[in-house]
Amino acid sequence: MVDLGNGFGFDTHAVYNQPSAPTDYNLFESDSTIVNYLHGRGSGLDDLVGLGELLGKTQTIEAGRLANEHPPILRTHDRNGNRIDEVEFHPAWHSLMTLTIGEGVASYPDMADTRKDAHLKRAVGLYLVSQVEAGHGCPVSMTYAAVPTLRHSPELAEIWEPGFRSRNYDFGLKIPSSKAGLTCGMAMTEKQGGSDVRANTTTATLTASGTYRLLGHKWFCSAPMSDAFMTLAQSRNGLSCFLVPRVLEDGTLNGIRLQRLKDKVGNRSNASSEIELAGAVGHLVGEEGRGIKTILEMVGCCRLDSLIGAAAQMRQALVQALWFARRRSAFSSLLIEHDLMQNVLLDLILESEASSLMALRMAHATDQSGIDEGESDLRRIGIAISKFLVCKRAPTFVAEAMECLGGSGYVEESLTARLYREAPLNGIWEGAGNVNALDTLRAMHRQPSTVDALLSELSKSRGFINSYDGRLDELEARLVGLEVSEWNARQLVGRLGLLLQSHLMIENSMPELAAVFVESRLGESWGAPTIGCLPKIPESLRKGAIEAASLGL
Ligand SMILES: Cc1cc2nc3c(=O)[nH]c(=O)nc-3n(C[C@H](O)[C@H](O)[C@H](O)COP(=O)(O)OP(=O)(O)OC[C@H]3O[C@@H](n4cnc5c(N)ncnc54)[C@H](O)[C@@H]3O)c2cc1C
Secondary structure (H helix, E strand, O other): OOOHHHOOOOOOOOOOOOOOOOOOOOOOOOOHHHHHHHHHOOOOOHHHHHHHHHHOOHHHHHHHHHHHHOOOEEEEEOOOOOEEEEEEOOHHHHHHHHHHHHOOOOOOOOOHHHHHOHHHHHHHHHHHHHHHOOOOHHHHHHHHHHHHHHOOOHHHHHHHHHHHHOOOOOOOOOOHHHOOOOOEEEEOOEOOEOOOHHHOOOEEEEOOOOOEEEEEEEEEEEOOOOOEEEEEEEEOOEEEEEEEEOEOOOOOEOOEEEEEEOOOOOOOOOOEEEEEEEEEEEEEEOOOOOHHHHHHHHHHHHHHHHHHHHHHHHHHHHHHHHHHHOOOEEOOEEHHHOHHHHHHHHHHHHHHHHHHHHHHHHHHHHHHOOOOHHHHHHHHHHHHHHHHHHHHHHHHHHHHHHHHOHHHHHOOOOHHHHHHHHOOHHHHOOOOHHHHHHHHHHHHHHOOHHHHHHHHHHHOOOOOOHHHHHHHHHHHHHHHHHOOOHHHHHHHHHHHHHHHHHHHHHHHOOHHHHHHHHHHHHOOOOOOOOOOOOOOOOHHHHHHHHHHHOOOO
16 A cells, blocks of 8 residues: 555655644544543443544545535436426435434434433534534434424324434435435525514415415525425414425425525535425414414524534534644644643633533533423523524634644645634524524523523532632622623623633533633633623714724725
8 A cells, every 4th residue: 555644756855744634533532521521420421432433434534525525416407307406415425414313413302311311412422423524414403403393283293203303314305204214404594584584574375274385485494405394484373383395295396496505605515505485385383473482492402503513613623733733843843842832722622621511511401401490491591602602712713723733724635624614604593693692681581580590500610719709790790680781792691601611611620720711711801702792882983983984885
């Protein structure tokens, strides 16, 4: 076999000091944050050890690359001119879907299993597979998330739930009841409004058969090859949620027309489409006119997965940076031996650990939600806070990790390039940053018990580090009376996020490292958790400055 590492093929120079990419390592076992958290809960780890090993193999990492190098292709018609509205994928995509669905990552757990950390383990599964290939996490996540919404209509759940929870991946245009496994997408966003879905204009008209006919469009509909879509449309009683199958039980294609696939910055392996709903048959899910409330359960689960996905990106970017810095030399020493590089890497290690702990804690709260009201409240507010903070910080984190590889990090052959293009997405879909910050305020106002649950969680770490206690006092005082304006939402939610991360570090990390984390995030000055945390500025100055900067725009 040719040894490329010895500079095969060059007679002008030898190739050395060029580290290979990480391969043949166990993604699970090498991640002490995850291992220790599960170990501390007495959770069985065997399945995850096997998954971690499989994901670290060269061929699995290569499948992730191939699925992105060969993005999906839209096939609207067959050779005879019949509409087929199908998406064609590279075999690598199918192999990843088979693996991940087979591991149960798309399967919403049984209530009984939540006592055995089923959501938590499933979250770790998603965290691991996303590090190898993030795009296929989208249909996997939506299929998982669809189930609690579907359960609003038990008669529909009886038909569809076994397919959504199946561990079989069965791709293609087939009658749903004939398939060994089903996937589900979500269709809410329209051209005139995504965050504000009340602006939806797609209509749903009740027919004599009891089903509805949907007419309109969706501006973003990811995974359009799914077997069904949770879809919002206006019916006679207002915005309602519908399950819209892609193939009907008589074998005909439902009226969902794929217009085109989005040409995205990243997330290339995954198909995201624009669709028209041309009289598509839909089944009402939940109460008519209560569509937002019904679909919010799906959105909540997808938000948890965005948080997990962002933490996974950080972890994988860190793996790339550490691997490289341990093998690359500059100025006569390995990069990792340089003082300043250690400062950078250690900060990344702390940030990654705190973000992973947040994702784990929210997955654990999901397990407990059905049996413990406090945990349900913590989940409600905690996911909004955590998604906001971790998804906001992920792009900066990935850019910094990329820089650790120098120029080699900025070329497409490096996984850091793919991570970089993927990084902003979790902050945009399932509620962009402002929307999650405002959602946190909404939870505080409409459900004050969520504030109690958060404060009770944060109080568990009192008495260990003075600056933590001081910051907690400060925020507690601020939360009394809930006098928080929209202007300050990002600052407040960012700080709550930093406190939650600090608490989780105190609870789970090495005490010395937790102290460094707390000092650097909560110390002398809070600093700004993200952009958009300016102090109060008079309105005239605000408007004047924005106008001046927008001159001619
Ligand atoms: C790759 C990709 C795949 C997607 N897949 C799907 C899918 O499968 N199904 C689906 O339904 N959607 C999907 N989306 C759409 C996504 O959920 C929306 O883009 C997102 O919710 C934002 O909506 P919008 O694009 O209409 O932006 P807008 O709602 O116009 O928001 C623009 C900006 O304004 C901010 N903003 C909005 N309201 C306020 C406010 N009150 N105060 C302050 N700021 C505010 C937002 O935070 C955002 O930064 C996808 C998007 C992408 C990029």
